[in-house]
Amino acid sequence: MMSEPDILPLNAQAALGPVRVPERSQFGHLWRHFLERFFSHESASPDGDAKTRMVQVAVAAGLPGFMVALYLYPIYHPFIAWPPGQALRVTTPPYWAQVGHHFFFVLYSFVSMGIATVFEWDLLFPDLEDVLVLGTLPVAEKTIFLARVAAIAIFIGGFLLTANILAPLLLPSTTEPDNLARFLAGHLAAVALSGLFAAVIVLALQSVLITLAGERWFRRFSLLLQGFAIAFLLIPMLLFPVFSGVVPALLESGDASAFWFPPFWFLGIYQRLLEGNSALPIYSRLAQVGCAATAIAAALALANYPTAYLRKVRGLIEGAGARSMRNRLLLPVERLLDATLLRNGTRRAVFHFVTRTLLRVPRYRIYLVLYGGAGVALVVASLLRFTVSHHHVSFMVPAEGVRSAAGIVAFWTVAGLRMAFVASGNERGSWVFHLVHGKPASFRAAMDELLAPRLWVMLAAGVVTLGACALLLTVAPPELKTGPGLASELVVICGLCLLLTDIFFLHVDGIAFTGEATHRHSNLALTVLKYYAFFPVVACLPQFCESWIEDSVRNFCIAAAVIALIHAALAARHRRIVRERSELECREEDDEESPLSLGLRAW
Numbered sequence: 204m205m206s207e208p209d210i211l212p213l214n215a216q217a218a219l220g221p222v223r224v225p226e227r228s229q230f231g232h233l234w235r236h237f238l239e240r241f242f243s244h245e246s247a248s249p250d251g252d253a254k255t256r257m258v259q260v261a262v263a264a265g266l267p268g269f270m271v272a273l274y275l276y277p278i279y280h281p282f283i284a285w286p287p288g289q290a291l292r293v294t295t296p297p298y299w300a301q302v303g304h305h306f307f308f309v310l311y312s313f314v315s316m317g318i319a320t321v322f323e324w325d326l327l328f329p330d331l332e333d334v335l336v337l338g339t340l341p342v343a344e345k346t347i348f349l350a351r352v353a354a355i356a357i358f359i360g361g362f363l364l365t366a367n368i369l370a371p372l373l374l375p376s377t378t379e380p381d382n383l384a385r386f387l388a389g390h391l392a393a394v395a396l397s398g399l400f401a402a403v404i405v406l407a408l409q410s411v412l413i414t415l416a417g418e419r420w421f422r423r424f425s426l427l428l429q430g431f432a433i434a435f436l437l438i439p440m441l442l443f444p445v446f447s448g449v450v451p452a453l454l455e456s457g458d459a460s461a462f463w464f465p466p467f468w469f470l471g472i473y474q475r476l477l478e479g480n481s482a483l484p485i486y487s488r489l490a491q492v493g494c495a496a497t498a499i500a501a502a503l504a505l506a507n508y509p510t511a512y513l514r515k516v517r518g519l520i521e522g523a524g525a526r527s528m529r530n531r532l533l534l535p536v537e538r539l540l541d542a543t544l545l546r547n548g549t550r551r552a553v554f555h556f557v558t559r560t561l562l563r564v565p566r567y568r569i570y571l572v573l574y575g576g577a578g579v580a581l582v583v584a585s586l587l588r589f590t591v592s593h594h595h596v597s598f599m600v601p602a603e604g605v606r607s608a609a610g611i612v613a614f615w616t617v618a619g620l621r622m623a624f625v626a627s628g629n630e631r632g633s634w635v636f637h638l639v640h641g642k643p644a645s646f647r648a649a650m651d652e653l654l655a656p657r658l659w660v661m662l663a664a665g666v667v668t669l670g671a672c673a674l675l676l677t678v679a680p681p682e683l684k685t686g687p688g689l690a691s692e693l694v695v696i697c698g699l700c701l702l703l704t705d706i707f708f709l710h711v712d713g714i715a716f717t718g719e720a721t722h723r724h725s726n727l728a729l730t731v732l733k734y735y736a737f738f739p740v741v742a743c744l745p746q747f748c749e750s751w752i753e754d755s756v757r758n759f760c761i762a763a764a765v766i767a768l769i770h771a772a773l774a775a776r777h778r779r780i781v782r783e784r785s786e787l788e789c790r791e792e793d794d795e796e797s798p799l800s801l802g803l804r805a806w
Contacts, residue, residue, distance in 0.1 A: 229342050233350030234357070241323050241358050261365040264319075268311055268370035275304060276377045302454075303447040304378075305473050308370060308390065309397045310439060310466045315366045316398035317436040320359070320405040322573070324429055327355060327406060328413070328515040348512060355406070363398045367391075380477075389476035396497055397469035403500045405432065410507035418518025426572045433576025434583070439466065441584035457485050468493030544658060549648060553636075553655035553714065557624075560716045567623040567716065574619025581615070582608045582671070585742070605672075605679045606749050609692065610741040612671045613699040616664040618734075621707045624656055624715040636714055646785045649712075653781060656715040657708050664700040672696060691752035694759065695745050698766035703741070705773035712784050 227235075242260065278296055296304075320327075329337075329351070337347055371390055380386035412428075413421050439446060453461045461467045471489025475482050537555070545551040561567055586604040636644070636652060644652065672692060676684060683692070752758050 230346055230350050230353075233337075233342070233347060234353040237326075237351050237354035238357055241326055241354070260362075264315055264362060264366040265369040267315075268308060268367060269373060271307060271311075272370045272373040272377050275374075279378050299451045301378075302470070302474065303450060305390070305393070305477075306447065306450060306466070306470050307443060308367070309393050309469045309473060310443060312363070312367050312394040312398040313401045313466050313469070314436045314440045316359070316363060317401035317405060318433065319362050319366075320402045321429055321432045321436070323358070324405075324409065324425070325569075327409060328512060329519065331519050334516060334519045348509070351512075352508075359399070359402045363395065363402070366398065367394045382477075385477050385479070389473045392476060393469045393473035396472060396493060397466060400465060400469070400493070400497045400500055401436075403497070403504050407500050407504035407507065410504055410511040413511035413514055414507045418515050426568050429569070430572040430576040430579070433573060434579040437577060437580030438583050439464075441580055442587060445588065454483065454485055461485070462489070462492060465493075465496065468496060545655075547651055549651035550655040550658070553652050554659055557656055557659050557715050561623070564716075567626060570623040570626065571619045574615050574622065578612055578615030578619075581611045581742075582675075585611060586675070600678050600680075602680045602683055603746050605675050605683055606692070606745045607742050608675055609668055609672055609696050610699055610743070610745045613664050613668045613696065613703055614738055614741045616667045617660055617700070617703040617707050620660045620663060621711070624660075625711060625713070626716065644785070646782050649781050649785050650778065652714050653708075653711065653777075656711075657704050659715075660708065661700050661704045664704065665697065668696050668700060687753040688749070690759065691749040692745075694752060694762055694766075695748050698762070699741070699745070701770055702766065702773070705770060705777070709773060709777055710780065712781060 278300075295301075329347075333347075371387060374390065375383055375386070378386070452458075454467075468489050471486040472493050474486045475490045478486070540554070541551055545554055561571075585607045586600050588599050588601055588604070682688060748762065752762050
């Protein structure tokens with residue numbers, strides 16, 4: 204049958220009768236509202252399109268497991284024999300290789316659910332908007348509380364389902380297990396409990412800390428705790444190719460350190476259900492610990508969440524109190540910068556505007572925390588190398604990892620600051636600059652407004668990168684602590700911070716923190732592809748450059764000259780972009796005042 208047309212004649216519409224809106228209770232409206240806010244807040248959906256972001260998140264969460272299950276097919280089903288004419292040998296992977304495959308899915312569920320819950324950290328409890336808006340409505344507080352609990356449960360359950368539902372559809376045909384029922388039972392139970400534990404432990408940790416410390420004290424170290432959680436979750440995922448090689452030694456020896464790593468608990472559930480009584484004894488003990496830990500985490504969350512909820516609401520009503528944003532320890536540094544690099548009034552004003560805004564607005568610091576956690580995880584993953592000797596696991600720090608750390612830290616620091624600076628949502632903050640310099644600003648004023656944030660980013664990236672590399676030198680090999688080695692590392696760090704700032708802010712043409720909200724859908728895949736293509740180059744570049752610069756003073760001078768030339772070319776390109784933008788805006792402003800426009804403006 205043909206479907207009805209989208210647009211009906213007026214007579215046909217009248218014959219349909221009045222539109223019946225589905226009847227929903229206050230509880231139904233509220234849990235839908237809270238659930239939508241998980242995807243429509245500024246950090247998750249800058250363009251405000253919650254439905255599109257939901258689809259993107261669901262596909263992105265389930266795709267890695269599906270692709271790994273697909274890549275396992277040639278491992279369990281070899282293709283044509285090579286060389287031609289040789290008989291095809293169908294062999295199953297070794298036992299510990301199969302355990303490593305199972306371990307990936309358990310670890311991925313743990314990491315993805317943990318990161319998703321940490322990312323929604325601030326929405327697990329009410330915020331000031333909820334208190335001011337919902338508190339004035341004729342809705343019982345119990346209904347609001349239960350609706351938020353229901354939204355959290357639906358979010359955790361829905362994300363757990365989307366992150367793990369695609370792989371089980373493909374794994375039976377990929378691995379062809381001997382006992383399909385046992386395999387599916389072990390896989391589904393392990394990944395479900397692993398992800399559930401990761402989500403519940405984050406909620407329980409936040410509830411316990413708010414209950415004990417209160418909202419005011421918890422807010423002071425909340426961002427630091429988020430960054431630590433992101434790094435802790437990403438490190439084992441990034442180290443999986445290296446770490447999977449030491450799994451047999453840890454489990455065969457029954458090392459007690461295996462009981463301190465939660466994904467091993469759920470790997471024990473996986474193997475115990477799959478192998479039955481023939482499984483290693485350590486799997487049974489790990490499975491018992493995993494079940495008990497999940498029950499304890501759920502009990503802590505259920506017991507402390509109501510109290511933490513009430514303390515959070517009370518803290519929001521009372522307010523955190525006024526607190527000075529000026530740090531007296533930084534006053535000498537600010538005065539030194541004002542007397543040297545910030546002698547221009549416009550640059551000084553924008554520079555200090557950036558500093559005060561970062562200290563005052565938490566949502567901008569969330570970007571820095573997320574990028575900082577990812578950077579720390581990548582640095583640790585590039586540093587650690589595991590070795591197994593006589594069933595004993597040890598680790599070492601190679602020189603290549605220390606050299607790569609400079610590029611990793613500089614890249615993620617500049618990328619995080621750019622994400623925070625161009626974030627939308629504070630467009631009205633630029634009114635004072637428009638009042639002073641006009642709109643559009645002249646070319647010289649626009650250059651001063653844009654050079655101050657670039658200077659801020661370059662100095663911040665240099666301080667963070669130098670501090671991280673100085674800390675890593677304490678565990679670095681001796682060859683990196685020589686005079687030529689330190690000089691080469693210094694020129695590479697300065698060059699990376701300078702050039703990365705030029706590249707990331709080449710097309711940024713607005714004042715920091717005053718970006719306009721975009722109404723077009725951002726291409727998430729293209730954005731991620733840029734990072735995948737550019738980041739490995741930046742991470743590997745210091746390994747080759749530092750050893751080459753150490754060889755002679757001539758190479759040192761050549762490297763410094765190349766950095767200066769590239770910086771000059773990028774600076775000239777940036778000036779040309781700003782000039783073209785200023786002239787274009789001036790022409791558009793003149794067109795609006797033309798006689799043909801009749802003075803009419805679109806509001």
